[in-house]
Amino acid sequence: MTKDKGRSFGRPVHKTGPAGKARPHTAEQAAAEALAHPGLAARVAAAAIIGDVVQGGHTLDEKFAAETAPSRLSGVAERDRGLARSIATVALRRLGTIRLALSQLVEKGLPRNCGALEWILVAGAAQILFLDIPDHAAVDLAVRAARLDSKSAGFANLVNGVLRNLIRRRDEFLEQSDPLEDDTPHWLAARWRRIYGEERALAIAAAHRDEPTLDLTVKSDPEVWAEKLGGRVLPTGSVRLDTHAPIPELPGYAEGEWWVQDASAALPVRVLAVLPGERVLDLCAAPGGKTAQLASAGAKVTALDRSAERLKVLAANLARLKLEATIAVGDAAQFKAEPFDAILVDAPCSATGTARRCPDVPWIKKPGDIAALAAIQARILDHALTLLKPGGRMVYCTCSLEPEEGEAQIAALLRRNPDVSHQRIDPLALGLPEQAATAEGGLRLLPDFLPDPDPRQRGLDGFYVASLKKLG
């Protein structure tokens, strides 16, 4: 977790007394001057971004991407952007717990039209409950943030009182918090209970509270790289690190020896098991983690994606890794090409399996998204089969926990296509527990797999993987 350790809380930069800088004249100047208070801009940005996600349906990545940074992060010093992201991330990961605590502290509820007040309180509470930030700084900066927002300014005393009471009752709120009841949207909690049963649903929700691990896929010699990087090799072959160091500064990054990829996300390509020289189509390829695996195995890869922007990232990733692929922009449900030996379909999905890494996902997705995405996946799958040689292999995967995007999707595909057979995947051969196998022979990976007492070492993204063969 981000440690502030007072770095952002030194002496105020601006003096307002007679010997200091002249008092600002306009409201904008006053706001700019106030924002210069150490650490305040990061809190204001974090609160605004939490609101953008929960109310506006924006993703955290979008809000912290360089091109959108000016809107919310323009006044935030480079060194404080990480802090803003930590606050927003943990606030979303524990949003239900925070809201429950606040609702007990603000008994009458928040007034209407109170601007950013709710998000200022949520950001303040996230620091008090979950980050290693001095309580007085969290409270003081939340009060200052409220004063800066015209609609919240009249509630600055309320912010002060509520957050001070939260500090007093912190242990009580943390003890009573339940991962499935409180930190999972109700519709998803109900779904997971129905699909996985109470105990597993609770384990999934508990795993989503963990700070995610940093997993790498290495081109070769995982043991050597694990030692160099101070990590360990997982049974699945990925290298897992416990570090908060900037990724580009880690040994081997600049040389293109490895790339960041969740341990689950690395498995579909291992299942496809491509051979050097095979023509392989990576549908839905960007940002290219799996393309890199395919190219690294020596396949002749065509990497297709609908998003030209995301393909630019893929191209940059491949360039750093000194790997090659033919890159194509297009719709995976319409792409035309000579048939391929093997195809990977890493389809667009609800991504509910990635909630550890993307705690915004559960709060952004809506129940109707799952059926809409399942329909797109079906279209892409059916078209992909037309691009596969007779006898060719296809692996389908999604980072979703929802059967409509996994088991049921493949069952329907097999019913529609009698010339396709389901190939059984052996979880043990991939370093996975036996329970990862589905009855039909696919893989169902759950976020609470790979248990470890250390939260920075356990878990992986939720995924579904199926291996298919087109009969010759």
Ligand SMILES: C[S@@+](CC[C@H](N)C(=O)[O-])C[C@H]1O[C@@H](n2cnc3c(N)ncnc32)[C@H](O)[C@@H]1O
């Ligand atoms: C799960 S991500 C792919 C991740 C990627 N395979 C990797 O390992 O880095 C899904 C991708 O599908 C792309 N996509 C969504 N709909 C598509 C379509 N109809 N045709 C092609 N690509 C599509 C999105 O732009 C996104 O990049």
